[in-house]
Amino acid sequence: KQEVTQIPAALSVPEGENLVLNCSFTDSAIYNLQWFRQDPGKGLTSLLLIQSSQREQTSGRLNASLDKSSGRSTLYIAASQPGDSATYLCAVRGSNDYKLSFGAGTTVTVRA
Amino acid sequence: SAVISQKPSRDICQRGTSLTIQCQVDSQVTMMFWYRQQPGQSLTLIATANQGSEATYESGFVIDKFPISRPNLTFSTLTVSNMSPEDSSIYLCSVEGRPMDYGYTFGSGTRLTVV
Numbered sequence: 001k002q003e004v005t006q007i008p009a010a011l012s013v014p015e016g017e018n019l020v021l022n023c024s025f026t027d028s029a030i031y032n033l034q035w036f037r038q039d040p041g042k043g044l045t046s047l048l049l050i051q052s053s054q055r056e057q058t059s060g061r062l063n064a065s066l067d068k069s070s071g072r073s074t075l076y077i078a079a080s081q082p083g084d085s086a087t088y089l090c091a092v093r094g095s096n097d098y099k100l101s102f103g104a105g106t107t108v109t110v111r112a
Numbered sequence: 113s114a115v116i117s118q119k120p121s122r123d124i125c126q127r128g129t130s131l132t133i134q135c136q137v138d139s140q141v142t143m144m145f146w147y148r149q150q151p152g153q154s155l156t157l158i159a160t161a162n163q164g165s166e167a168t169y170e171s172g173f174v175i176d177k178f179p180i181s182r183p184n185l186t187f188s189t190l191t192v193s194n195m196s197p198e199d200s201s202i203y204l205c206s207v208e209g210r211p212m213d214y215g216y217t218f219g220s221g222t223r224l225t226v227v
Contacts, residue, residue, distance in 0.1 A: 032215065034215045034216060041122070041202065041223045042220060043204055043218045043219050043221035044204065044206075044221075046215055046216070046217065046218075049214070089154065089155070093216075098143065098160075098208065100216060102154045102155045103154060105154055
């Protein structure tokens with residue numbers, strides 16, 4: 001069974017600092033990995049999707065890397081803003097399964 | 113990617129009653145997924161809904177408690193039956209992108225409080 005871990009559980013930084021969020025998974029046989037953002041009490045917004053054959057994906061200030069062999073992904077958010085305050089979830093889709101396995105999330109607070 | 117309309121966005125319900133949550137997708141999809149997110153927890157898959165067949169439930173979830181309908185390829189409902197305060201959670205529906213390399217899209221969630 002795939003286990004997904006996100007570290008740290010919470011993070012508080014001053015505005016302008018770069019954010020580094022970590023995600024690890026136990027089974028390297030993945031199809032893809034997806035990073036989501038969740039605002040309190042709301043649904044999930046997809047940020048980045050990395051296929052198993054890719055090493056990284058970028059969108060604006062966001063960059064996500066994937067090291068499948070070591071079971072790790074990192075989400076970098078450059079020059080953080082108060083609007084980046086949210087919970088960030090990492091989800092892994094198995095190569096033989098359509099289901100997503102989620103981490104518990106990292107709750108980010110960016111202080112103005 | 114698909115756009116999902118989910119409603120209601122939130123509700124406060126009395127224990128012992130039932131609530132039906134609806135998800136409408138702007139394109140035809142084979143599978144729709146229903147998740148529960150308990151307070152402070154991550155997402156747990158409740159069931160997978162295929163059009164024309166019974167939903168497939170994950171361990172710990174049963175049809176009598178969470179009946180699901182999937183009348184066509186763009187719509188599904190999840191009912192939370194005989195509610196107790198432990199059912200207070202965010203419920204979300206999701207679909208896989210087409211092609212599937214687009215990843216998963218989620219509805220805006222239903223925040224349920226049972227009193």
